[in-house]
Amino acid sequence: MSTSAPAKAPTPEQPGSGAASGALDRYFRITERGSTLSREIRGGFATFFAMAYIIVLNPIILGSAKDMYGNQLDNGQLVTATALTAAFTTLLMGVIGNVPIALAAGLGVNSVVALQLAPRMSWPDAMGMVVLAGFVVMLLVATGLRERVMNAVPFGLRKAIAIGIGLFIMLIGLVDSGFVSRIPDAAQTTVPLQLGTGGHLTGWPVLVFILGALLTLALIVRKVPGAILISIVAMTVVAVVINAVADIPSWGLTTPTWPGNPVATPDFGLIGEVSLFGGFGKVGVLTGVLFVFTVLLSCFFDAMGTIMGVSDEAKLTDGEGQMPGINKVLFIDGVAVAAGGASSSSATTAFVESTAGVGEGARTGFANVVTGGLFAAALFLTPVATMVPSQAATPALLAVGFLILAGSVKEIDWADYTIAVPAFVTMVMMPFTYSITNGIGMGFITFAVLRLAAGRGREVPPAMYVVAAVFAFYYLMPALGLT
Secondary structure (H helix, E strand, O other): OOOOOOOOOOOOOOOOOOOOOHHHHHHHOOOOOOOOHHHHHHHHHHHHHHHOOHHHHHHHHHHOOOOOOOOOOOHHHHHHHHHHHHHHHHHHHHHHHOOOOOEEEOOOHHHHHHHHHHHHOOHHHHHHHHHHHHHHHHHHHHOOOHHHHHHHOOHHHHHHHHHHHHHHHHHHHHHHHOOEEEOOHHHOOOOOEEEOEOOEOOOHHHHHHHHHHHHHHHHHHOOOOOHHHHHHHHHHHHHHHHHHHOOOOOOOOOOOOOOOOOOOOOOOOOOOOOOOOHHHHHHOHHHHHHHHHHHHHHHHHHHHHHHHHHHHHOOOOOOOOOOOOHHHHHHHHHHHHHHHHHOOOOOEEEOOOHHHHHHOOOOOOHHHHHHHHHHHHHHHHHHHHOOOOHHHHOHHHHHHHHHHHHHHHHHOOOOOHHHHHHHHHHHHHHHHHOOHHHHHHHHHHHHHHHHHHOOOHHHOOHHHHHHHHHHHHHHHOOOOOOO
16 A cells, blocks of 8 residues: 555657557557557556565565564565565556556555564464455455445545554654654653654664655655655665764664675565464454454555546546446456465555556556566565665655545545544554554444444444444453453
């Protein structure tokens, strides 16, 4: 899950000029959609450079967590898994879905996997739940229920879930960079977090993060294409220089040192390391079902909104705002979720950075062929990706969190307290409890209770009552002695 600066308009070209001819043109309908081969290629490159930061950021988020046995995923293997899954699913969406919508590991979903699932089970168990969530998505699409399920959750709560995830990943960025740190229990204080270390910002690594955050936001304000990737590259260079001349005790996860050989053979060690049902034995059936449900919701609505938003900008929708062949695209998105779990890179989903390619004129899946090919090439640059310190990459989390907030908060009906209060609860409980599950559960329960209290219980879809009841039972389990 991510957001980029608005796409710029394509340069004028005659429809069909320079377009592919023959079988290629007919298959992707390049000329039919008023595009050209050159536009599709430019669009594919633009999308890749707008979202390539995920190759660095996803391994940092997943690699910083431990499972219940204390195991951590290898950073190099995570780079391979992230790039491979992005390449495969983006190509699949292009060749079969024929839309310029690229996919990669979703921000927010990877936080659920790293911080909620893995600490309660093994990594293969956690990834198995992601695969199961993907199967559920595919089942919902095949039965025509995906859009019905989406419509059961009020629009304001959907937006609140997105905002809560944005705030959550912002907090993760602040913590992983060292800008914010946990106050140890030995301090005997009710204040859980502090600025920097000991209440002060000290050290070169934190300075790299601050400069990176300011640079990223400045580039976004200037509407520079690929702002996030540019900032990550620039601050990595700065970190490498600083590390070479200064005595720095620790950078945390990764020390920024230029690799002796920037090209290496991909390490596919994490591919297929999945246990589909092992997690249920660790946490119980109900908790396991809720975990799968959380992963499902974390990527469900974001993917739907992204797909419709990008397709509308690419002029692929009809007069009623519907996209022909939407179920095929949604099914591929479900395949992508499962593929992300199978590769241990977390759930893969549609990226709104695809609008960068649309802004260059991309209108067909051929742009995805280009983007997917570039992700495949990135498989051989693992040493370069693994040299990026978290302080250079985590400013992206702040930027993405802000863009999610800015794009969604104004769409909530704050005048209707029966939706505004549940939306508020959803948003704040995610970062405050360090759990996306808690944010969704408490928001759903609050919504059902307040609508009943207001005498508007009939406006609540039955599915919402069922889910709210399941969450309520989940929270009552310890008091009932069931855990």
